[in-house]
Amino acid sequence: MTEADAPHPDWDASYAGPPPPWDIGRPQPAFVRLADAGTLTGALLDAGCGTGEHTILAALHGARAVGIDVSPRAVGVARRKAAERGIDTSFRVHDALHLDTLDETFDTIIDSGLFHVFDDAARIHYVTALHSALRPGGHLHLMCFSDREPGYWGPRRVTEGELRAAFDSGWRIESLAPDRFDINPVRGAPTAEAWRTEIVRLALQ
Ligand SMILES: C[S@@+](CC[C@H](N)C(=O)[O-])C[C@H]1O[C@@H](n2cnc3c(N)ncnc32)[C@H](O)[C@@H]1O
Numbered sequence: 001m002t003e004a005d006a007p008h009p010d011w012d013a014s015y016a017g018p019p020p021p022w023d024i025g026r027p028q029p030a031f032v033r034l035a036d037a038g039t040l041t042g043a044l045l046d047a048g049c050g051t052g053e054h055t056i057l058a059a060l061h062g063a064r065a066v067g068i069d070v071s072p073r074a075v076g077v078a079r080r081k082a083a084e085r086g087i088d089t090s091f092r093v094h095d096a097l098h099l100d101t102l103d104e105t106f107d108t109i110i111d112s113g114l115f116h117v118f119d120d121a122a123r124i125h126y127v128t129a130l131h132s133a134l135r136p137g138g139h140l141h142l143m144c145f146s147d148r149e150p151g152y153w154g155p156r157r158v159t160e161g162e163l164r165a166a167f168d169s170g171w172r173i174e175s176l177a178p179d180r181f182d183i184n185p186v187r188g189a190p191t192a193e194a195w196r197t198e199i200v201r202l203a204l205q
Pocket of ligand 1: 011012022023024047048049050051068069070071072074079094095111112113114117
């Protein structure tokens with residue numbers, strides 16, 4: 001087992017009990033809209049796929065979809081769901097900070113709730129990893145927790161400025177707008193503020 005596919009105990013533990021807030025048993029509405037618009041196509045990577053709803057959604061819309069996650073439990077559930085639904089997908093336990101060792105490049109990468117888990121240093125590695133795994137002209141569709149969400153519960157809040165700074169070199173931001181995550185209710189709230197962005201990978205970084 002390499003560093004890239006080593007399980008991360010903390011994330012794996014979050015899948016040991018009742019579903020965590022993000023694991024809603026269906027794809028996020030924002031990604032359903034993207035799929036319906038025909039944008040989840042070609043060789044597609046779902047980075048931090050969790051239990052696989054977005055990987056499966058993309059495969060249902062014709063993508064050759066691969067999901068990766070550091071949690072073996074989540075990947076196990078994702079594989080089971082895809083098998084039960086008869087969907088052709090591939091799931092791997094793999095660290096998104098080491099996408100170069102996947103030995104594959106993608107036309108599309110989707111990220112629902114992974115970017116916001118990284119601290120400042122890891123965020124830089126993640127963006128570099130995304131650049132290495134996405135072909136020039138390929139599209140990244142990313143949705144992360146937003147600073148517009150009040151309070152302190154849950155993941156780190158990301159600002160629009162942080163997103164723009166993270167992708168300011170080697171990328172072109174096509175769109176960046178407020179959206180919402182559906183969640184398993186936290187203190188009664190069934191949704192949380194998000195940023196959703198579509199970003200094109202340029203040839204040079
Ligand atoms: C907020 S959850 C989102 C899961 C899924 N995308 C969804 O929408 O349900 C973040 C996911 O990222 C995974 N994760 C955390 N760090 C990771 C890393 N370095 N590489 C790959 N996956 C990671 C976690 O195990 C978790 O499944």
